[in-house]
Amino acid sequence: xxxxxxxxERLWDYIDGIATPEEKSIVEQLIDSNIEWRNQYHELLDVxxxxxxxxxxxxxxxxxxxxxxxDIAKYQIAPAAKSYIxxxxxxxxxxxxxxxxxxxxxxxxxxxNWSGGGSGSTTLPFNIDANRINSFDFxxxxxxxxxxxxxxxxxxxxxxxxxxxxxxxxxxxxxxx
Amino acid sequence: xxxxxxxxEIISRVLRGEQSLYADLVKRYQNYVFTITLRYTNxxxxxxxxAQDVFVKAYRSLADFRGDSRFxxxxxxxxxxxxxxxxxxxxxxxxxxxxEKVFETVESTDSGFKANQVEQKSxxxxxxxxIRLLSPDDAKLITLFYQGEQSLEEIGHIMGLEPNNVxxxxxxxxxxxxxxxxxxFEQEVKDIMN
Numbered sequence: 001x002x003x004x005x006x007x008x009e010r011l012w013d014y015i016d017g018i019a020t021p022e023e024k025s026i027v028e029q030l031i032d033s034n035i036e037w038r039n040q041y042h043e044l045l046d047v048x049x050x051x052x053x054x055x056x057x058x059x060x061x062x063x064x065x066x067x068x069x070x071d072i073a074k075y076q077i078a079p080a081a082k083s084y085i086x087x088x089x090x091x092x093x094x095x096x097x098x099x100x101x102x103x104x105x106x107x108x109x110x111x112x113n114w115s116g117g118g119s120g121s122t123t124l125p126f127n128i129d130a131n132r133i134n135s136f137d138f139x140x141x142x143x144x145x146x147x148x149x150x151x152x153x154x155x156x157x158x159x160x161x162x163x164x165x166x167x168x169x170x171x172x173x174x175x176x177x
Numbered sequence: 178x179x180x181x182x183x184x185x186e187i188i189s190r191v192l193r194g195e196q197s198l199y200a201d202l203v204k205r206y207q208n209y210v211f212t213i214t215l216r217y218t219n220x221x222x223x224x225x226x227x228a229q230d231v232f233v234k235a236y237r238s239l240a241d242f243r244g245d246s247r248f249x250x251x252x253x254x255x256x257x258x259x260x261x262x263x264x265x266x267x268x269x270x271x272x273x274x275x276x277e278k279v280f281e282t283v284e285s286t287d288s289g290f291k292a293n294q295v296e297q298k299s300x301x302x303x304x305x306x307x308i309r310l311l312s313p314d315d316a317k318l319i320t321l322f323y324q325g326e327q328s329l330e331e332i333g334h335i336m337g338l339e340p341n342n343v344x345x346x347x348x349x350x351x352x353x354x355x356x357x358x359x360x361x362f363e364q365e366v367k368d369i370m371n
Contacts, residue, residue: 054305064207064211072199072237
């Protein structure tokens, strides 16, 4: 019972012609030698042939093509997306975020006192004082002017993007009517 | 189905302004598109409306067709998204793949035409009626694979699935179709198999 799906899947792969050459020869041998495989193979092959030869396509109404052509006459082919997506904007947004992250890192590393620290037996080229890390006040970092500026710039950018999005939507609606 | 080369030639000319040539593409694929939309809706009117919408959308986005895939694969992707959007709008049940209750519902509501099916000895009719008893996803998979001549990779692209996942789903769909035929057309299946 447990082997049933496996046999079926392997047989379907063989019938569909997607089995690897090794798998194909194994399945062929199994079909020749094993009656269970042979019976199942013929059963699935019948289903496969039935579907390959008997499936019919449904046809729409006689006027279908005409209806489509009348419909598309109202429209223009939209320009390809790549032609109106300005890569400079994408690079600009990416650059902004990279600069922000870099700024944060520089600020964070600049606040660390590299000369301090204990004489631990670490193999690192510099010593890290665990007490200093624990005592580092992160709230100072996130309450600083830098954070406020960062949040402000992001808020402004968010509003600009929202305005652009809504403006585009409005334009699309106007085009429709 | 026609080759991708011919499709690409037509598309290039349509893009250059020969709009009337688009009718060739519509004629070429309308049956495939309509068959798939009909699998989703079970209503000819709705299916035709969606199919028309698909061709209009495809026309408007024609400049975005880069020719990386076959036109049919690109078109069937639009079919899938349009069908899903349409069903969402209509708040119809899209039927999950493994929802057996759905199949039972289809069976019970179709009992009227099933009586006729039993009388019919045609293999073609039997298979086509059995496929209508499947879930839309199963029916679409089988339609794309056997009629749309799409590879597992292409179906994966259309349905947003990995090819291996498509393979497993196709196995299941065929198994379900086989079961449907055995359950509803027992005698016909025996005649065919023997």
